[in-house]
Amino acid sequence: MDFLLGWRVFPLLTLLASFLFFFYMKTSSKPSNSECSLLPHDRFWILSNNIVTPTGVISGAVEVRGGNIISVVNKENQQWKIKSNVVDYGDAVVMPGLIDVHAHIDEPGRTEWEGFSSGTKAAAAGGVTTLIDMPLNSYPSTVSEETLKLKVDAAEDKIYVDVGFWGGLVPDNAFNRSALEGLLKAGVLGLKSFMCPSGINDFPMTNASHIKEGLNVLAKYKRPLLVHAEVELDSESDSEASDGINDVRSYSTYLKTRPPSWEAAAIRELLAVTKDTRTGGPSEGSHVHIVHLSDTRASLDMIKGAKSSGDSLSVETCPHYLAFSSEEIQDGDTRMKCSPPIRDSANRERLWDALTEGHIDMLSSDHSPTVPELKRFDEGDFLKAWGGISSLQYVLPVTWSYGRKYGITLNQLASWWSERPAKLAGQDLKGSIVSGSHADIVVWEPDTEFELDDNHTAYHKNPSISAYMGKRLSGKVLATFVRGNLVYKEGQHAPVACGVPILAK
Numbered sequence: 157m158d159f160l161l162g163w164r165v166f167p168l169l170t171l172l173a174s175f176l177f178f179f180y181m182k183t184s185s186k187p188s189n190s191e192c193s194l195l196p197h198d199r200f201w202i203l204s205n206n207i208v209t210p211t212g213v214i215s216g217a218v219e220v221r222g223g224n225i226i227s228v229v230n231k232e233n234q235q236w237k238i239k240s241n242v243v244d245y246g247d248a249v250v251m252p253g254l255i256d257v258h259a260h261i262d263e264p265g266r267t268e269w270e271g272f273s274s275g276t277k278a279a280a281a282g283g284v285t286t287l288i289d290m291p292l293n294s295y296p297s298t299v300s301e302e303t304l305k306l307k308v309d310a311a312e313d314k315i316y317v318d319v320g321f322w323g324g325l326v327p328d329n330a331f332n333r334s335a336l337e338g339l340l341k342a343g344v345l346g347l348k349s350f351m352c353p354s355g356i357n358d359f360p361m362t363n364a365s366h367i368k369e370g371l372n373v374l375a376k377y378k379r380p381l382l383v384h385a386e387v388e389l390d391s392e393s394d395s396e397a398s399d400g401i402n403d404v405r406s407y408s409t410y411l412k413t414r415p416p417s418w419e420a421a422a423i424r425e426l427l428a429v430t431k432d433t434r435t436g437g438p439s440e441g442s443h444v445h446i447v448h449l450s451d452t453r454a455s456l457d458m459i460k461g462a463k464s465s466g467d468s469l470s471v472e473t474c475p476h477y478l479a480f481s482s483e484e485i486q487d488g489d490t491r492m493k494c495s496p497p498i499r500d501s502a503n504r505e506r507l508w509d510a511l512t513e514g515h516i517d518m519l520s521s522d523h524s525p526t527v528p529e530l531k532r533f534d535e536g537d538f539l540k541a542w543g544g545i546s547s548l549q550y551v552l553p554v555t556w557s558y559g560r561k562y563g564i565t566l567n568q569l570a571s572w573w574s575e576r577p578a579k580l581a582g583q584d585l586k587g588s589i590v591s592g593s594h595a596d597i598v599v600w601e602p603d604t605e606f607e608l609d610d611n612h613t614a615y616h617k618n619p620s621i622s623a624y625m626g627k628r629l630s631g632k633v634l635a636t637f638v639r640g641n642l643v644y645k646e647g648q649h650a651p652v653a654c655g656v657p658i659l660a661k
């Protein structure tokens with residue numbers, strides 16, 4: 157009897173065993189959490205004599221558990237001394253990880269320009285713990301629920317830092333409320349539009365009425381609209397340049413084709429609409445953010461005026477406008493071509509003033525790379541070359557290296573690169589070293605210098621096109637933590653990419 161029963165049960169057991177085996181194989185092929193981090197602890201203490209908190213720089217410890225900061229204590233508090241799992245960074249600076257609200261990751265569609273893996277590896281190596289991807293330069297552009305899904309799918313398992321997405325406001329969807337709501341409900345953190353041709357065919361420009369409509373929809377979701385504020389005006393230099401009177405290898409030829417009046421005119425037009433964002437206005441709850449301001453003459457005063465009238469308005473500039481000036485750009489050096497263009501050194505000084513005085517709210521990379529062929533180094537033609545600066549991995553050392561002579565502080569860096577960008581992107585749990593926040597942290601040495609030469613490891617695609625190649629910078633990133641995972645440590649990334657896509661709810 158027992159013998160017979162055994163023979164009946166045996167095939168069932170074999171079936172069960174093979175089922176269990178396949179189940180095990182399937183789950184064990186997924187990376188275990190420990191591969192997300194170069195530090196094998198869930199709970200640990202980060203020690204430093206220079207921890208940048210919203211209330212000042214302290215000497216002490218940051219306690220991390222389950223990816224969050226659970227306490228921040230002064231050195232006098234001896235609690236951490238009896239703990240294990242302590243990483244002591246000595247005098248290195250422990251700062252909130254940078255949040256780059258303006259990066260073009262060109263996957264899918266133009267992954268040879270920049271991809272999720274390469275771009276987020278560069279971000280991690282540069283201390284950027286979150287980046288928000290622009291809706292153009294990838295193909296297709298992120299202008300609908302469906303195209304957002306393509307982005308999120310492309311990012312899966314490839315991102316080393318957290319990545320959010322802006323959606324595009326284009327003429328096609330601007331008057332289609334349900335399409336825009338679909339895109340917002342699918343999780344874009346806000347919208348982005350251009351007031352001049354974007355250089356990308358499937359991302360056409362918008363006018364003030366498109367923007368007005370967009371703001372009205374954004375108000376319901378309390379999300380921002382980011383605007384590239386330049387409008388094309390006729391200028392005499394256009395015809396001169398195309399007639400060959402000016403040398404196309406000379407930066408001044410390009411500069412004349414995009415004068416400050418283009419920015420000023422766009423901002424004037426835009427500010428007629430941002431009135432809607434005021435308390436009691438038809439689009440209260442929405443917000444307008446002007447990307448990459450270059451002009452400080454007419455534009456800046458208008459922005460100051462609108463802010464003081466109660467418009468919900470903010471503005472960013474980028475490290476390349478703070479680091480370079482038009483006078484120093486060499487003939488044919490199209491790495492420096494971007495729009496709006498880098499202007500003269502007097503303008504650069506005024507940008508620094510505006511930033512340190514608080515009129516410019518934050519910084520972003522506008523990392524907008526391409527392939528070397530499109531930078532047209534052979535001809536050095538500023539009019540034909542792709543406009544966009546490649547910089548993602550270097551924004552922290554660049555801001556610091558060029559800002560030191562203006563006496564910038566670590567708290568200002570944290571405010572421009574983390575706290576205010578977190579607010580713009582609606583990321584309450586990011587951007588500050590405080591208890592309850594995500595443990596998104598960069599550890600770096602302000603005084604360590606390095607050369608961007610052939611020995612330097614760049615992680616983004618096509619490093620030769622970066623505007624900073626050949627420069628000597630100070631401020632070396634030692635370690636980058638994303639939600640408690642040590643994702644980068646001195647030339648090494650975590651084995652598995654465990655950044656997450658950030659989708660608004």
Ligand SMILES: NC(=O)N[C@H]1NC(=O)NC1=O
Pocket residue numbers: 260292293354355356384493494495496522524543544545
């Ligand atoms: N399409 C695109 O990335 N354009 C960007 N490049 C640049 O220099 N300014 C921009 O807006």
Ligand SMILES: [Zn+2]
Pocket residue numbers: 384447448495
């Ligand atoms: Zn732009």
Ligand SMILES: [Zn+2]
Pocket residue numbers: 258260290522523524
């Ligand atoms: Zn851009």
